Amino acid sequence: MKRLVVVGTQWGDEGKGKITDFLAQEADVVCRYQGGNNAGHTVIIDGVKHSLHLLPSGILNPNILNVMANGMVINPEAFYQEISQFNDFKLVISDRAHVVLPYHLEYDKASEHQKGDQKIGTTHKGIGPAYRDKASRVGMRVSTFVHPTRMKEKLLSLIEDANRELYGMGLGNLDFQSIYQNYQKYADFMRPYVADTSIVLNDMIKEDKKILFEGAQGVLLCLDHGTYPYVTSSSPTAASVPLNTGIAPWLVEGAVGVTKAYTTRVGSGPMPSEIHSSLADDIRIKGKEFGTTTGRPRRIGWIDTVILNHSKRVSGLTGIAMTLLDVLSGVDTLNICVSYTLDGKEIHSIPADIQDFERCTPNYITMPGWHEDITGVKHFDELPLNCKNYMEKIESLIDTKIVMFSVGPDRHQTIMKERVF
Ligand code: GDP
Ligand code: IMO
Ligand code: MG
Numbered sequence: 545m546k547r548l549v550v551v552g553t554q555w556g557d558e559g560k561g562k563i564t565d566f567l568a569q570e571a572d573v574v575c576r577y578q579g580g581n582n583a584g585h586t587v588i589i590d591g592v593k594h595s596l597h598l599l600p601s602g603i604l605n606p607n608i609l610n611v612m613a614n615g616m617v618i619n620p621e622a623f624y625q626e627i628s629q630f631n632d633f634k635l636v637i638s639d640r641a642h643v644v645l646p647y648h649l650e651y652d653k654a655s656e657h658q659k660g661d662q663k664i665g666t667t668h669k670g671i672g673p674a675y676r677d678k679a680s681r682v683g684m685r686v687s688t689f690v691h692p693t694r695m696k697e698k699l700l701s702l703i704e705d706a707n708r709e710l711y712g713m714g715l716g717n718l719d720f721q722s723i724y725q726n727y728q729k730y731a732d733f734m735r736p737y738v739a740d741t742s743i744v745l746n747d748m749i750k751e752d753k754k755i756l757f758e759g760a761q762g763v764l765l766c767l768d769h770g771t772y773p774y775v776t777s778s779s780p781t782a783a784s785v786p787l788n789t790g791i792a793p794w795l796v797e798g799a800v801g802v803t804k805a806y807t808t809r810v811g812s813g814p815m816p817s818e819i820h821s822s823l824a825d826d827i828r829i830k831g832k833e834f835g836t837t838t839g840r841p842r843r844i845g846w847i848d849t850v851i852l853n854h855s856k857r858v859s860g861l862t863g864i865a866m867t868l869l870d871v872l873s874g875v876d877t878l879n880i881c882v883s884y885t886l887d888g889k890e891i892h893s894i895p896a897d898i899q900d901f902e903r904c905t906p907n908y909i910t911m912p913g914w915h916e917d918i919t920g921v922k923h924f925d926e927l928p929l930n931c932k933n934y935m936e937k938i939e940s941l942i943d944t945k946i947v948m949f950s951v952g953p954d955r956h957q958t959i960m961k962e963r964v965f
Pocket of ligand 2: 552555556557558582583584585664665666667668669670671672759760761762765774775776777810811812836
């Protein structure tokens with residue numbers, strides 16, 4: 545396959561950064577196609593940890609072209625700070641991506657505050673409000689942002705509107721002049737990277753280059769196919785790639801679904817297979833399950849094949865990359881959620897209505913766990929029998945092969961079972 549999508553199959557943080565970085569060793573291009581700095585992708589190479597939020601996970605390889613495509617929302621200050629850590633890279637940013645402005649962050653916090661108990665638990669990075677402006681046709685594209693004269697007028701009108709709305713919410717005024725001064729600096733910095741990335745990508749395809757599309761978040765956080773309203777404001781599915789990058793749908797050749805050996809979630813919303821015993825704390829500590837972007841403790845649950853089958857269906861997964869298997873070493877008995885019960889009936893799909901999903905109770909099968917340390921395993925055959933059985937059971941429950949797996953956070957702790965790229 546020459547054009548492969550890396551998709552999160554759960555509620556994010558499945559290890560997409562790690563898998564993308566690993567596969568990128570064979571790639572010419574790595575392209576992020578949606579989201580913004582709500583994402584936090586960890587890449588660890590030879591013990592050195594990198595946390596990426598906006599930048600594609602190919603940024604650590606100077607030979608790879610990194611693309612931030614039109615579907616993204618980019619906070620210029622966050623971009624400036626993140627890119628300043630690197631000095632040898634290739635990067636282009638779409639002129640059609642949207643810009644996150646300071647008032648988006650204010651709205652995000654204020655609307656979460658207003659929701660009280662019903663809050664989504666967003667990352668407070670202004671992502672929802674930035675996509676709202678895009679959908680309302682008032683947002684600022686990167687092309688305007690880096691334009692030598694047009695940015696000022698657009699920013700002024702947006703901030704005037706925002707101040708009226710913030711005033712209505714009982715919040716303070718934003719100062720145009722200081723924002724403008726800062727944003728001019730960021731625009732000057734960003735300008736050299738800006739291009740029509742649809743043209744760049746299509747040229748790469750004509751040259752037969754290998755492209756990885758790196759999703760942020762996970763299918764269950766998709767605006768359309770996720771657990772609405774507890775979702776993000778973009779679509780991480782493979783179907784989102786053509787629209788959000790400007791390539792033809794039929795040019796996407798496959799999708800690797802990155803799947804934790806268990807489940808995690810940050811933020812609010814139902815999670816039927818959530819573990820409420822002290823085992824959740826043990827897994828959280830062993831798996832270092834604290835948000836890369838916000839530091840929040842992640843909620844922990846058993847693997848859920850209802851969710852995986854949903855993600856497989858809506859995203860057309862061609863293989864699974866199973867991560868964090870090492871974290872389950874030492875758990876005596878493993879549960880696998882295979883269906884839910886709702887109103888006394890067994891169901892195998894996710895109800896659309898969030899209140900129904902909240903009422904779903906999980907049905908489990910159990911598998912014996914393993915106790916061996918697997919962090920040094922280099923081949924599938926070296927895994928303990930119970931670990932192999934666990935993986936094979938999941939493969940059969942979702943009718944999809946595990947094509948690669950990982951037994952530790954470092955790049956070298958990733959094992960290919962089948963060549964996919
Ligand atoms: P992403 O958002 O999908 O890229 O995932 P994150 O980077 O937010 O979270 C995944 C976490 O798991 C990071 O801390 C990774 O370093 C870590 N990780 C990834 N794969 C493995 C693995 O196989 N074992 C262990 N122990 N940690 C892993
Ligand atoms: P990566 O790419 C996990 C969650 C937030 C919240 C919901 C909406 O690292 O997997 P938003 O700020 O996007 O409006 O928040 O989505 N969320 C993530 N959870 N990993 C992420 O990204 C996430 N990005 C957003 O916690 O529940
Ligand atoms: Mg993450």
